[in-house]
Amino acid sequence: MGTRNPFDPPEVRSRRRGGRVKPPLSRDAIVTTALELLRREGPEGMSLRKVAAALETGAASLYVYVSDLRELQALVLDRALGSVDVRGAPKASWRMRLKTLLSSYLKVLDGTPGLAQLALATVAAGPNALRILETVMGLLDEGGIDRATAAWGYDLFMLYITAIAAEHGNQLNPGDDAGHVARVIRGVSPKRYPHVHAAQRELLSGPSERRVAWALDVLLRGILPPSEWSEVKPRPVRNAPASAIARRGGLKV
Amino acid sequence: MGTRNPFDPPEVRSRRRGGRVKPPLSRDAIVTTALELLRREGPEGMSLRKVAAALETGAASLYVYVSDLRELQALVLDRALGSVDVRGAPKASWRMRLKTLLSSYLKVLDGTPGLAQLALATVAAGPNALRILETVMGLLDEGGIDRATAAWGYDLFMLYITAIAAEHGNQLNPGDDAGHVARVIRGVSPKRYPHVHAAQRELLSGPSERRVAWALDVLLRGILPPSEWSEVKPRPVRNAPASAIARRGGLKV
DNA sequence: ACCTGAACACCGTTCAAGT
DNA sequence: ACCTGAACACCGTTCAAGT
Numbered sequence: 001m002g003t004r005n006p007f008d009p010p011e012v013r014s015r016r017r018g019g020r021v022k023p024p025l026s027r028d029a030i031v032t033t034a035l036e037l038l039r040r041e042g043p044e045g046m047s048l049r050k051v052a053a054a055l056e057t058g059a060a061s062l063y064v065y066v067s068d069l070r071e072l073q074a075l076v077l078d079r080a081l082g083s084v085d086v087r088g089a090p091k092a093s094w095r096m097r098l099k100t101l102l103s104s105y106l107k108v109l110d111g112t113p114g115l116a117q118l119a120l121a122t123v124a125a126g127p128n129a130l131r132i133l134e135t136v137m138g139l140l141d142e143g144g145i146d147r148a149t150a151a152w153g154y155d156l157f158m159l160y161i162t163a164i165a166a167e168h169g170n171q172l173n174p175g176d177d178a179g180h181v182a183r184v185i186r187g188v189s190p191k192r193y194p195h196v197h198a199a200q201r202e203l204l205s206g207p208s209e210r211r212v213a214w215a216l217d218v219l220l221r222g223i224l225p226p227s228e229w230s231e232v233k234p235r236p237v238r239n240a241p242a243s244a245i246a247r248r249g250g251l252k253v
Numbered sequence: 254m255g256t257r258n259p260f261d262p263p264e265v266r267s268r269r270r271g272g273r274v275k276p277p278l279s280r281d282a283i284v285t286t287a288l289e290l291l292r293r294e295g296p297e298g299m300s301l302r303k304v305a306a307a308l309e310t311g312a313a314s315l316y317v318y319v320s321d322l323r324e325l326q327a328l329v330l331d332r333a334l335g336s337v338d339v340r341g342a343p344k345a346s347w348r349m350r351l352k353t354l355l356s357s358y359l360k361v362l363d364g365t366p367g368l369a370q371l372a373l374a375t376v377a378a379g380p381n382a383l384r385i386l387e388t389v390m391g392l393l394d395e396g397g398i399d400r401a402t403a404a405w406g407y408d409l410f411m412l413y414i415t416a417i418a419a420e421h422g423n424q425l426n427p428g429d430d431a432g433h434v435a436r437v438i439r440g441v442s443p444k445r446y447p448h449v450h451a452a453q454r455e456l457l458s459g460p461s462e463r464r465v466a467w468a469l470d471v472l473l474r475g476i477l478p479p480s481e482w483s484e485v486k487p488r489p490v491r492n493a494p495a496s497a498i499a500r501r502g503g504l505k506v
Numbered sequence: 507a508c509c510t511g512a513a514c515a516c517c518g519t520t521c522a523a524g525t
Numbered sequence: 526a527c528c529t530g531a532a533c534a535c536c537g538t539t540c541a542a543g544t
Contacts, residue, residue, distance in 0.1 A: 005437065025528085048518060058529055059518075069518065120373055120419055125437040130446055133456075137448035151455035156413060156468055159420070163412035166373055184258065184378040193383055195390035202404035203386075215409055222471030278509085301537060311510055312537075322537065510543075517536060524529075 007078065007126045025055065027065040031075045035112075038076060043114030048072070070122070077118050078126025084108050086135040094142040099216060101135060102161060106212055109165035116165035145223055153223045160219075161212055168208050260331065260379045278308065280318040284328045288365075291329060296367030301325070323375070330371050331379025337361050339388040347395040352469060354388060355414060359465055362418035369418035385411075398476060406476045413472075414465055421461050 033054045037045040048069055052059040066072045085104040088097035109116040133154060140150035182204050190197040286307045290298040301322055305312040319325045338357040341350035362369040386407060393403035435457055443450040 047516085049516085058531090060520080060530080061528055063519075064527060117374065120416065121370065123420070123434050125434045130437070130441065130449060134446045134449045137452055141448060147452040148455045148458075151452050152459065152464060152467060153471075154456075155417075155464070156471065159416035160409060160413055163373065163416045164408075167376070167412070181376050181378045184383070188383065193387040195394060196383060196387045199390055199400040199404050202401045203407075205401075206405065211405060211408070214405060218406075218409065218472065218475030220475070222473070222475035300535085302535085311512090313511080313539080314509055316538075317508060508544085510541105512540090512542100514539080515537095518534095520533080521531090522529105523531100525527085 007075070025057065025061060025065065027075075029055065030062055030065055030072065031079050034072055034076050035079055038114060038118075039112045041113075043117065046073075046076070046114070073118055074122045074124070074126065077115070077122050077124055078128045080108060080112060080115055081105075081124065081126070081128035081132060084128070084132055086131055094139045095220065098136065098139045098143075099213070101132070101139070102157060102216060103209065103212060105132065105158070106161050106165055106208065109162065110168065110208070113169065116162055116169045119162045120166050140223075144225060149223055153219065156219055157216070160215055164208050164212060164215075260328070278310065278314060278318065280328075282308065283315055283318055283325065284332050287325055287329050288332055291367055291371075292365045294366075296370065299326075299329070299367070326371055327375045327377070327379065330368070330375050330377055331381045333361060333365060333368055334358075334377065334379070334381035334385060337381070337385055339384055347392045348473065351389065351392045351396075352466070354385070354392070355410060355469060356462065356465060358385065358411070359414050359418055359461065362415065363421065363461070366422065369415055369422045372415045373419050393476075397478060402476055406472065409472055410469070413468055417461050417465060417468075 030051060034046050034051045037050060037054060041050075048062055049059045051072075052062055055061075062072075066075070084101065086101055088100035092100070109119060136154050136157070137147075137150055140153060141147075145153065185196065185200055185203055188196050188200070196203065283304060287299050287304045290303060290307060294303075301315055302312045304325075305315055308314075315325075319328070337354065339354055341353035345353070362372060389407050389410070390400075390403055393406060394400070398406065438449065438453055438456055441449050441453070449456065
């Protein structure tokens with residue numbers, strides 16, 4: 001029959017009865033505390049040992065409910081994806097609802113420290129990931145996009161957003177890593193790297209929300225059948241970076 | 254002034270003279286053996302301890318030349334990016350040269366085990382990364398794309414390709430993780446997930462090269478000024494998945 | 507100034523032994 | 526059947542001591 005689906009409920013029951021002192025162990029409790037630790041302490045906080053400690057056990061005890069660190073990570077990711085808003089305003093156009101869903105996804109990733117990195121490292125195939133996939137496929141179908149294009153387009157959307165969030169998440173952890181890149185780009189030799197030098201300000205600009213909105217337009221324009229091209233506003237960037245960089249204080253650093 | 258650029262040459266000289274038995278330590282030698290280890294043994298092979306062992310020292314010795322594991326990773330990434338082909342056929346169109354560069358980048362990432370994941374976790378700002386950035390900005394400029402769009406477009410290209418490679422790389426490591434996703438998608442309930450069910454084959458299809466080529470067309474169409482739209486072939490997917498899935502053996506697993 | 511061994515504070519995972 | 530402490534084989538990083 002093949003391997004057990006890790007998202008199925010386990011056939012195990014805790015023996016910690018009389019939950020006076022210790023609440024009974026369960027896969028659900030493990031995932032909950034793991035996500036809690038991730039939120040509070042970032043990716044280093046979500047070790048098996050620390051999750052176990054928070055649950056007042058040894059790490060070995062977790063292996064009854066979870067086969068692996070990887071599996072725990074997959075479960076935590078899917079649990080977190082549960083708060084992605086897949087509904088949107090029901091009267092809105094499919095494109096608006098897609099935009100809502102994708103920025104909700106971005107917000108969820110941005111909301112807890114190591115989640116974006118986790119999403120890149122883990123292949124999400126839990127019920128909540130499926131719910132997102134199903135919704136996006138439905139919206140693209142509504143938009144008249146054929147299945148094959150929609151399937152690849154889904155990946156394009158999600159990978160890009162996840163990568164944006166991961167890149168953004170990296171910058172916060174080591175204090176000044178973003179500053180480092182900015183310094184390099186700003187200090188680049190105009191002779192050797194003329195185009196980079198000329199586009200300094202544009203390269204350093206843009207909060208992730210804006211960039212995702214822009215990318216969504218680009219991708220939709222690339223994906224939509226020609227008959228609908230006129231519906232997408234054509235040149236979404238148009239000076240956006242200049243204001244964006246100002247907001248970020250990029251010129252002052 | 255600020256912090257030292259980690260890509261600058263160090264002001265340190267090795268004291269292991271008389272390289273009869275041990276060759277002198279150097280930042281360059283460290284990066285070289287680290288990349289070698291990454292290629293041979295994958296990401297777990299590139300620990301500071303293992304790099305040190307390969308160089309016949311203790312891990313502590315490396316800290317003279319490298320401030321951090323993160324810095325070593327950044328250096329290794331940039332070293333690896335040195336073999337990306339940024340030149341292409343000189344007589345080819347800018348779009349062809351861009352395609353060549355991007356698939357060379359993909360090939361480099363696919364060529365060594367943990368590199369794509371490393372590229373997602375590290376912000377690449379070494380000379381080779383700059384060389385790639387400079388070239389792409391130049392090509393997009395040649396294509397009449399304004400600087401702001403080019404800057405964000407660069408990110409869109411590179412992040413997507415890196416993410417594709419990382420996703421692809423994940424599948425190989427734990428043996429059958431791709432198989433797991435495939436199983437889930439194939440076993441999905443047609444009632445709860447009608448669109449996923451209908452698009453099963455399309456979702457599971459596609460070797461990364463094809464998908465990158467397709468994505469490049471989508472992105473260019475999204476980015477180019479309307480006057481050039483006609484130059485990009487309009488519907489690049491067109492049955493690709495069906496043949497792709499067969500090649501991958503996706504239906505048999 | 508480089509180089510080093512030992513120590514510190516962690517990991518994930520396994521296993522024999524408990525209930 | 527669950528649960529556990531101890532052990533195993535690793536990590537990155539620091540530090541005092543060597544040359």
